[in-house]
Amino acid sequence: MGGLAIIFEEEGLATTQISLIRIHTERTRPPRALWVPFELGRPLGVPNDKPFQTRVLTAALGLLDRKSGPVLVDYPEDVPDGAGGMDEDAMTGMVCPIDLPKPPDADAPASELGRALMKEIDSLAPWYDLAVRTRGRTTVGPSGLELRDAAKFFAAFLEDQGVPAPRDDLIKGRVLKLAYEDMKAYYTEAITAQPGYTTSLQVENWLFNETVFGAALWKLRAICRESDEEYYQYLGKNSIVPDRQVDLIERAAQVAE
Amino acid sequence: MARLETIPSSERKMMIELDCSGFEGRTPFVAPKPLSERRISVVSTAALNMRGDAVYQRDDTDYRVIPGDVDPADVVMSHVSVNFDRTGFQQDLNVCFPIERLHDLAAEGVIGSVSNFHFTVSGAAHPSDLEESARAMAQTMKADGVDTVLLVPI
Numbered sequence: 581m582g583g584l585a586i587i588f589e590e591e592g593l594a595t596t597q598i599s600l601i602r603i604h605t606e607r608t609r610p611p612r613a614l615w616v617p618f619e620l621g622r623p624l625g626v627p628n629d630k631p632f633q634t635r636v637l638t639a640a641l642g643l644l645d646r647k648s649g650p651v652l653v654d655y656p657e658d659v660p661d662g663a664g665g666m667d668e669d670a671m672t673g674m675v676c677p678i679d680l681p682k683p684p685d686a687d688a689p690a691s692e693l694g695r696a697l698m699k700e701i702d703s704l705a706p707w708y709d710l711a712v713r714t715r716g717r718t719t720v721g722p723s724g725l726e727l728r729d730a731a732k733f734f735a736a737f738l739e740d741q742g743v744p745a746p747r748d749d750l751i752k753g754r755v756l757k758l759a760y761e762d763m764k765a766y767y768t769e770a771i772t773a774q775p776g777y778t779t780s781l782q783v784e785n786w787l788f789n790e791t792v793f794g795a796a797l798w799k800l801r802a803i804c805r806e807s808d809e810e811y812y813q814y815l816g817k818n819s820i821v822p823d824r825q826v827d828l829i830e831r832a833a834q835v836a837e
Numbered sequence: 838m839a840r841l842e843t844i845p846s847s848e849r850k851m852m853i854e855l856d857c858s859g860f861e862g863r864t865p866f867v868a869p870k871p872l873s874e875r876r877i878s879v880v881s882t883a884a885l886n887m888r889g890d891a892v893y894q895r896d897d898t899d900y901r902v903i904p905g906d907v908d909p910a911d912v913v914m915s916h917v918s919v920n921f922d923r924t925g926f927q928q929d930l931n932v933c934f935p936i937e938r939l940h941d942l943a944a945e946g947v948i949g950s951v952s953n954f955h956f957t958v959s960g961a962a963h964p965s966d967l968e969e970s971a972r973a974m975a976q977t978m979k980a981d982g983v984d985t986v987l988l989v990p991i
Contacts, residue, residue: 583964
């Protein structure tokens with residue numbers, strides 16, 4: 581990000597930027613940067629909080645008055661309690677309000693997983709529809725597939741990695757990635773239509789630990805990590821399950837030992 | 838949350854070791870002018886694209902255009918990383934691409950105006966590899982009368 585600022589400034593365009601990873605900005609030394617203490621993915625801090633976002637934006641734009649640089653300023657305000665990431669300890673007692681099907685055993689055939697997946701998708705539909713109505717938009721769609729078609733391809737791939745992709749203009753691994761990211765968007769848009777799921781960790785813990793789809797994503801991760809194909813190895817390394825979830829599982833395993 | 842100590846150890850290690858080279862000794866600094874006279878374009882590294890546009894692929898170094906009068910319903914994300922929150926974006930585009938907040942500030946006269954063209958790239962690419970795209974974006978911005986760029990990470 582800082583490097584882009586330097587290029588634009590070389591082009592005669594004044595720049596100001598938000599910084600999320602302070603050490604990267606310290607190293608690159610762009611002309612003007614406002615470091616914010618917010619969660620990755622939320623550089624303006626809080627969704628649907630116009631005053632908060634405006635304060636952050638105004639602070640970043642305010643750096644344009646400086647007469648010399650580089651300038652790196654720390655933004656003094658953090659997000660309100662409950663509006664950002666939260667400790668795992670605070671998750672105790674969370675109950676999913678949606679009656680989801682019970683995930684099949686990890687060793688169950690993929691076809692059984694696929695059937696459970698479709699049932700789960702159907703059970704979430706009222707909440708997804710509510711989310712779309714409330715927000716006036718959905719972020720499902722980059723795969724270019726209908727959600728159920730994306731899910732069918734995803735489930736079929738778990739059973740047979742030789743299954744053809746439903747579109748041929750991208751490599752199969754990329755279609756797979758777009759398909760499961762669309763499914764993630766569907767699930768997370770649905771669950772955040774419910775009260776109580778306000779932080780990303782709450783949503784993530786639910787998705788990866790309490791849903792059929794989450795179990796399937798862990799299964800896909802294992803398949804990809806054992807694949808001989810470089811693209812699938814890349815997916816399995818860190819493009820299916822967030823590092824935070826892997827970290828939580830490893831920590832839990834250490835405690836169990 | 839973006840404090841390094843709160844990020845999982847494997848991801849933290851990657852961030853600490855990330856190559857930020859290529860910009861040493863480059864310290865351009867455009868002279869200030871009143872904010873109320875500035876025309877602003879946004880550049881985001883969130884790999885956002887208009888629905889139906891080409892999605893981002895791994896290692897892509899090209900860019901996508903987001904029009905200034907964009908309807909948030911038309912914006913999707915095809916970033917390859919899973920290690921940042923997307924639920925904020927799902928609820929409100931402005932939490933990572935503050936286009937409506939900029940229009941608010943323009944309406945209040947705080948800034949001069951909002952560009953007709955905004956841009957996204959994939960932050961998964963090294964900034965040095967984005968130089969050609971950045972210079973192409975700059976030409977479009979200048980043709981649109983832009984004098985200021987707001988850069989927003991993901």
